Amino acid sequence: MVSLALGFEAADALAVLRSYAYASDRTLDALAADVVNGRLTAGRLAEDATSEH
Numbered sequence: 070m071v072s073l074a075l076g077f078e079a080a081d082a083l084a085v086l087r088s089y090a091y092a093s094d095r096t097l098d099a100l101a102a103d104v105v106n107g108r109l110t111a112g113r114l115a116e117d118a119t120s121e122h
Contacts, residue, residue, distance in 0.1 A: 071104060074111030085114055092117075 072082035090100040103109040 071111045071114065075115050089114055089117060 071077070071086060072079045075082055075085065077085065086100060086104075087097060090097045093100070100109065104111065104114075
């Protein structure tokens with residue numbers, strides 16, 4: 070789902086999910102549930118993955 074939306078390979082999409090989960094102090098399972106349920110979009114993940122903090 071995320072890999073298709075972002076145009077990433079599966080391993081890269083998983084890395085984005087893991088880094089987002091780590092940065093937001095959440096579990097990967099909780100984050101994935103938010104993506105599946107539409108509470109977090111792949112676009113938002115991409116924005117945060119490419120932003121400079």
